[in-house]
Amino acid sequence: MTQADFLKAPFAEPVDIPGLDISGPARFYNRELSWLGFNWRVLEEAENKRVPLLERVRFVSISATNLDEFYTVRVAGLRELARAGNMTPAQDGLSPTEQLVLINENARRLMDSQQRVFEELRREMASEKIEILTREDVPEEEKPFLLDIFLNQVFPVLSPLAVDPAHPFPFIPNTGFSLALQLERRRDKRMLMALLPIPQQIARFVELPENDGSHRFVPLEELLLLFIDKMFPSYKMMGHCAFRVLRDSDLEVEEESEDLVREFEVALKRRRRGEVVRMKISAGAPEALKSVIMRELHVTPSEIVEIDGMIGIADVKELVLDSRPDLLWPNFTPRVPERVQDHDGDMFAAIKQKDMLLHHPYETFDMVIRFLQQAARDPDVVAIKQTLYRTSKNSPIVEALCEAAEDGKSVTALVELKARFDEAANIRQSRRLERSGAHVVYGFVDWKTHAKISTVVRREGDKLVTYTHYGTGNYHPITARIYTDLSFFTCDAALGRDATKVFNYLSGYIEPEGLENLAISPSGLKQRLLEGFEKEAEHARAGRPASIWAKMNSLIDPEIIDGLYAASQAGVKISLVIRGICGVRPGIKGLSDNIRVKSIVGRFLEHSRIVCFGNGHDLPSKKAKVYISSADWMGRNLNRRIETLIEIENPTVKAQIVSQIMAANMADVAQSWVMRPDGQFDRATWPEGEFAFNCHRFFMEYPSLSGRGSAGAKDVPQLTHTDD
Template sequence: MTRPANLARLDADDDDPFEEVGHERYFNRELSWLAFNRRVMEEACNEAHPLLERLRFLSISGSNLDEFFMVRVAGLKGQQTKDVERRSADGLTPSQQLAAITAEADALMAGQQAVWRDVRAALAREKIEVLGHRRVDEALDAEERAWLETHFREQIFPIITPQALDPAHPFPFLPNKGMAVMFDLVRRSDKEPIRELVMLPAGMARFIRLPGGTARYIAVESILKRYVGLIFPGYDVLGAAEFRVLRDSDIEIEEEAEDLVRYFANAIKRRRRGRVIRLELETNMPEGLAAVLRDELGGADAIVTETGTFLGIGDLAALADEDRPELKFPSFTPRFPERIREFGGDCFAAIRAKDIVVHHPYETFDVVLAFLKQAANDPDVVAIKQTLYRAGKQSAVINALIAAAEAGKSVTAVVELKARFDEEQNLYWASALERAGVQVVYGFIDWKTHAKVSMVVRREAGVFRTYCHFGTGNYHPVTARIYTDLSFFTADPRVGRDAARMFNYITGYVEPEDMEQVVLSPRSLRTRLIEKVDAEIAHARAGRPAAIWAKMNSLVDPALIEKLYEASGAGVEIDLVIRGICCLRPRVPGLSDRIRVKSVVGRFLEHSRIAAFGNGDALPNDGAIVYISSADWMPRNFDRRVEYMLPIENETVHDQILDQVMVANLIDNEQSWELEPDGSYVRVTPGDAKGFNLHRYFMTNPSLSGRGAALEDGSEVPVLSLRRRA
């Protein structure tokens, strides 16, 4: 069970101006996120996963927590520093939230250290060892110790730069996520004490793999401690300890930022020098060293904590890459949609015949690349328009757009500079695209363009036809192998006209009128969802079946949460699959009796956004209203981002999304967690029922809409049925 601390309750004697509106209707957003990251960490304890995959889950929980402090906690610290007392939806001030976050994060980090000890021991039993500096002598023979010393002298010693800490040498700057070892030394010749700091070089691998067939690693900081005598000859060591800093890494957009490109180029440089948000100290650090670090780096803003004996849990991902296939998930090769093969690989012909949805990662992202590459090479294609939020470092999408521009086509790319932590990469791609003749647009200053849309205009029989791709995830070939997302292709003229209006909105600020199918934020997405919930309320009050299913990464928006509470009270059955943050309290008598919330955490990251409304019948049904979207149900997605939501009308695609994807998520009982009314998450177990793993199901069964004629050969996809959860 995962139980976030103090999710939505102030102390009884707190003066709470939100008391009248009932802040206990919500869970705290930040603590809900920490609960999600605990679920990720606990997958590292799941013995159903191969050992190196458990290690990978642990490393992901570490990287996630770093980003949480660099952005979310940094924001709250900024509010606290400026004496902003704005309360969260659950009634907590920034200071109260920070206190609760610190306690929960410290507990989470202690849990990570405990899991690391267990996983490390299990790895050793599998002949994968991580050696501390004290174990080198007993674990290595003379030849191996000689190799390690030579490696230190030749590969590490020339790079490191010891820095004395005294009145003549101010404390050096440590960049974001920077790590260092501090030494208290005494000179043998005159017993003079000295304090030195050695930073781990940013470009150096954290672990050194020792030669030989057996996988043995030693961390760079352990090597520094072992060879401290070579770094500081003539000195004795009184104490040594590691520390690490996390800095404020969010970029705020200033209204007067007229040149957005120059602004972001400078902001990225400033980010590495942001104020220290978290100072992580090695457990049992000598008090003299700890006091210096608190004085030099802590300040009033930093949260200082002792995090254990291994700092930077996210760096363990490097060990998970060890070549031991038997300790990893079985390899999986995504399928290419049979529908497109039936048309000889002609994406346009397949889409023109019928809408198609591709389910990543079970079906390959190569189909999206094939769509763009065909557009780039097709002489009848006259224009391509594409949004780019995250495209990755080695992006075939970018190459396809460049090829299209060089072939003389009109190519427009909306590059989102505000894609957090991808700003620098996106600036690079924007420059490359512009050099090739692509018209690059950066969208709105205040809003992020988060919609994932591409449109291709092709000349056919003397007229223009528009082909569109709408994705729930990014145009990122790497994440498309581990994120579950939907790619929808259509040649529906209504959708094509809407896509053109959307691009004109982003590039020319032309307000779209008379949208036929696509719903956009920040204009009307929240309003449309509320209308659909209201329709289900009306069905329930009229005595008809009423149901809502929705799948997303986060549910935060108070207006939608209140509307769902109203729907529950009216008799609407509501099932939500929310991977991460959920501020709604489910199954509270008199408030949310009919709302059930689950989270799926497994081999793949559940990322697709889907909403389904029963439309007067129980779900699933053929007349249900089904949408796919790029947006989570959060204020930022509704109010400060350009997002899309698109209804699915094709029968086969409708069935795949509703009867396959949504039902599979709802009946999964091997990698799911139920959210309890008190904010705890309880792992679902099959019990007496047959186990069902939705990821395994989609890895072994083809999708509906991509099968083409294969649907008629008698080889049916196993039918899924929903059993109502208690």
């Protein structure tokens, strides 16, 4: 079976689900359960024998990190609604209390599976000479080495805390991991309870000296227990347990705050003191310790998870060793586009030749950095405007903006302070930009600015030319190595004017009028999508080919889902690639007969947002209408954020998106999961011995169409030929 055969595969026969009211809330699948389903898929990659061993360990860590964040934000919010007696149902009809019951049951099974999978991986790692030792496993001759590590690198950071009437139970911060100890004083048998917070500033795993090529690690908590007498020399340990807490981390910001930056600085301090939403504790913990911890942290039995295994399993990412490349993905170096090389690295010359789309991480994100660095140093550049939602700690993009401002160029930076879990970093970046002389604005108090736009205004002869970058992902050079995203570079005057109007909206509340290409949320982006669905439905009703391809992280907005259902019922063939949350129920007779949904989970994290309309032709087609966007199809993105949707009109870029990127995603089998009408996903299967197309491998092997230089694009494969 070829890739083209997969694209032409018929839609599955729609099914009836007895008792399902397709006109009521049951036509939507629950957001929270859908998210948990995605995390199950991540965990199941840790069991995929085709994935290198240490990459499977990484998948376990990702699954655990994801679940922690889910509890500190989503579950915390539902919990507050339930406690307040709020019975307002979600769009699928479930109340907060009903959702919490289903979430906790599902999440407990997920946590049990994380432990089971990690134990299996631990055995496989041991067979590859990577071992995790308990304190009982440590050979006597190795203990002096560990004692030296303990005394010189751990002990100075420890703060053992007695718990008695003179020493109240201490505050344990979010993700705080501690040992609780029952101690008996040797001289008079007096009992003492103590807590030993495990410092998060120290690596979780201590490596012993290499022995015959082996890597042996001792978890930090085991090291502490091994030398507990060094901290409490007058006491004998009678019992112990480990526990870790997650607290409510959702921020509430006053909408009318006079100083948004100061408000967030205060809110970040509040976050550390949110209520506990989940506590993991060692299975078999002494009852006396457990009861004190529960009472002092105000934790109910339903909020406790007993762990027979490793608490804080997210930390196993430390065991993904660069020194064992044989157990990692094969090395991959992102490409520099040939057209940029043809112009000796001059981004402006490459863009001026024609529009260019880069597909990250296959084409290096360094080109985005180079675009801004070149702008900072070019004497003909007069102005730079940039949105910053998430970026790295020592961001080369912020460096370039500061350099440009210090050189006297007009620099405007829109820094989004409400980027969850990146607020502190963004505050630091904004202070630095201001010191350099840049104009720093924070957009809207009640809407996040999630659009990814950069403009550079350059004097060329007697004209000012605007070079614009529109992206689907963040300006973050580290995540750009593993997130699949699109970077569109153009000097099209209309797209430049549209971008300028958006920046004026963000900095001066001047609502953009007369946008020539761009659609933005919250004012018109959703309507543009709904109109696109209806136009495809009109083609179907007229007997013409009608199809929609779309790709994104999450699809949950009810109006959008109903619009897709209506298009499906009109006969539009709809194929969706949704990495994470999906509220659509595909393949239900009378509701979604012509909708199919898949999720791709593999080496890279799918992140780009794309939608293609057949426009009266079968996809892929040269006549298709093709858009890239910063927005997932969620209520928050379409109704409460500043987002962009750009139509791609350049024929080469359009072909690259439709016949390369989207066709490859549709054709993928090796990393794909197919959604059932009940909201569950099944891993795609293929006959033993047959070729299974892997879109990530395809993109690593073949350059993008629009980035080709003088060699041309003739030898760049497209998965199918376009019609007309």
